[in-house]
Amino acid sequence: MRIKNIVLAAAISLGLGALAGAETGTLVVDGSSTLLPVAQATAEAYMDKNPGIKITVRGGGSGIGIASLQDSTCDIADSSRPIKASEISVALKKGVDPKPSVVALDGIAVVVNPKNGVTGLTKKQVKGIYTGGISDWAQVGGTAGKIIVVSRDTSSGTYEAFGALAMDGEKMRPDALLQAASQAVATTVSKTPGAIGYVGIGYISDTVKALNINEVECKKETVWNNTYPYARPLFMYTNGKPKGEAKKFIDFVVSAEGQKIVEEQGFVPLKKQK
Amino acid sequence: MGITDKIYKYIFMVIAFSSFIFLTGIIIVLFKEGLPVLSSTGIFSFLFGKSWYPTATPPEFGIFPLIMGSLIVTLGAMVVAVPVGIGSALYIHEIAGEKQKMFLKPVVELLGAIPSIIFGFFGMVIVAPFLQNLFNLSTGQCAFTGALILGVMAIPVLCSIAEDALSVVPKSYREASFALGANRWQTLWKVIMPAAGSGVSTAIILGISRVMGETMTVLLVTGGAAMMPKSIFDPVRPMTSTIAAEMGEAAVGGEHYHALFAIGLVLFLITLLMNMIAEYISRKYRMKLGMDV
Amino acid sequence: MKINPEKTQKIGFVALFICIIIALLVLGSIIYFVFSNGITAFSWKFFTDIPRKSMTAGGVGPAIVGTLYLVLGSVLFALPLGVITAIYLCEYSPKNFTLNLIRMSINNLAGVPSVVFGLFGLAVFVKLFGFHVSILSGSLTLGILILPGIISASYEAIIAVPQSTREASYALGATQIQTIKKVVLPTALPGILTGMILAVGRAAGETAPIMFTAVTFYSRSFPSTIFGETMALPYHIYVLMTEGTHPEEQKVIAYGCALILLILVLAVSSLAIYLRQSQRRKYA
């Protein structure tokens, strides 16, 4: 009997909780794992400032985020790529009209071991290295030695971005070492003399050397003036132009305070508005 | 039987079919969601295609490297788990005294209760870096590490099932052997093991099936490269981790989404087959010993 | 060459001893590493607070509560189904065909890989039934995963109730359902509870089935409705290790989560094992 009561009480409290939960202001952010750190950190800061609101950050991937937006199960869909035409038509059928807001920039640095003599590569060379055409540093003007290719795992947003920006959607060489986190890529490159890898701009440090691509240095300014080739905007999609709580949140992300967080998370902030 | 008893009987019967319904539901879902990609890619090129590039344009859905990834990790795990698991079962059954048994059996069971995410975590932060340094590998996240961790995880399964099989071998076998002047080791090796043989092989098959389906551990420690492994130290991307890692990225209803369900289907059919073989063997074994089946 | 049987025996026994030592060492070293590293993350705040500073500080309260909800939900779902299935199999002696069909289903359901349960939950609960990513979807998915275990534990417990006890009840004029409710179930209760506790341990640690059905990366507050998503301990460990930009700080939190999960699972399993042993002693 006693167990029955406990179970009943638990069930009731869950049920009551369900009723109570509906009252507070909530915002569900879903989507790109690339944007996860930004979404999480900005949501945290935003909630500190606005205690009444509850933001949940889910990170399935850009596809999942847009699918949730189509199904109206999220308010904001993070995406590291522009929405596809097919996705828009599905959304419109369901009465949802996805509109993008650019909230941050992603600059992907190609990094090598500091001992490596090579200081820059062309886009074509990077593509050659990652798709398998080039396997020795001598082929790109370095001292002879096998190139050890390091990559993020194929499910990451960074992989997706790099694949689109640097490899034109071509297949990565199968012997690339896949690391589960950008930090792991940086660590591997810093410990392996012949290695090459790619990481978000925020991961550049003394232990890894960022290469110039097409003779453009990888830094904020070159991302802003669009000369650095491996850069892309990151989006938050909403149903129609952002409004209400979603608008306030996105406004916060693009504000100076929000952009500071973006930079802290290893991304390139939007260029300062004059 | 009274009318109330009859009503209850039918309600209970309907509920008792829930596991059948769930199993059927799983099969239906996997077929329904997995078939589209099988028909567009073709079963043969899906199963034996050598490139898995689900996000490339055009995407390629060949899961052979993933199947090989699962196989190499599973086989490796068995190399670890079979001797240690069965050896432990033999120790517990044959050498351990009552007191040791009272301690060892629960401990083995506890080892089996540790969640796979913890094994994966342990493998990722401790074992992989350690092996990387030890063997001077380019990455510690490879098939070998996965096999090692999964092998450890399979020890309790193998040990407890094998121990059960050993314990139902009739005592008279052992006594007969002792009476003929055999020592304990000879009795164990030549009489008890053969008698428990099919029970032990059931343990191995179920262990394989369990390891094959393990997800979080391989997701964290095997490196995730969808290529044909050339050596045990190559990173691999087993089927389970492919599903877990990519389901979030795949657009719902898209080809990639269906491909992941199709992998689930392949995985399910493999484990189903394993379980059926195990069940068949253990049935025969119990019949041989004259127990009810 | 003649081999001395005594020597072989000695070598053989030593080999077996090494096997068991390996098993023990592994268990010991995992517990040691998780404990020694995880304990540094522990503080009162760690259990009660929400994650802070990009999940590198603060606590994991929502993840703990989320895991508890998921476990509670899955048990609420699976326990009645499992116990009733076991009652049906034991008490109503169904025809062989039915019996074999149900048994076959249970055995095979028990062997389905956990990630496949996740796929099923995603397709059925999240999409088809429209429960979305929620505690409800996750609990149902986990419930199906633990169902076979609960059925077999309940079956063992119910079948162990002596036939003479049932007969005593019938002879006093009890109906079948009265006999089941008042005599069979109370007698089998300890065994059923043991099975349930083991299932709790299993459900708490599973990650793959809830990845697509229940969990969220970050939530500021404690879960308040079963129709909403939640954080959960095992998934939190996973994301801390694979996402985010502060791997070192995140690792500390991950160790802490792993320790909570480990303590939870080991405590619950030890309890179940203890209960089972004392049960056996009582009947032996």
Place this chain on the structure above:
Amino acid sequence: MLEEIRIKVENINFFYGLKHALVDLNMDIYKNRVTAMIGPSGCGKSTFIRLINRMNDLVSHTTLKGRILLDGKNIFDPDVDVVELRRKVGMVFQKPNPFPKSIFENLVYGLQIKGVTDKKVLNEKTETALRKAALWEEVKDRLNDSALRLSGGQQQRLCIARCLVVEPEVILFDEPCASLDPISTRKIEDLIVELKKDYTILVVTHNMQQAARISTKTAFFLLGELIEFGNTEDIFTNPKDKRTEDYVSGRFG
């Protein structure tokens, strides 16, 4: 004293699957008498008394032909409520089988399933039953103890008391002393003789001395057939059938 027939057994044939367990059984059971069933193991005596409260309904793959009339009414008629029948015909089993509950809960079980909740009624009836079963003095202070903590003999008397609480008219004893020591056996035997005043009693036993001590009528079973049925004295001192004589004189069985 005029003997009143309580139970009339007519042409009973009973099968377990293909096994013919009871063959053409005919006999009368008298009110306020103890009727003993004797015979070697497997002769069908237990099977027989389990028919009288229809316990064999619980066994699948059985077939039954013939009638058993209780007060003139066939207990196998489809309109007979088996629950009512079992309240009228109580049973005590070979091994004491108390429920793993307290002594009190064991005793009130039969009443509770009938829906009796009045505490006073429950208390009164359990006390009466315990006194009748000669157990009251031993357990009156520990009614809330687990029944499993009683000794074997006490457990069996508890089972008898549990059966009496429901106020049956007929009581079936299926080898009630088979698992008990001589002292406990004695107590149960005395109890059965005592109960005869109020109840119609059937006892299965493989112990011939016991049958001789407690019964007025004895039936000898062999291989599912009723070989001989009559006054206990006659069966033991002057059996008509050779097989009965062989059995009671200990030549087989």
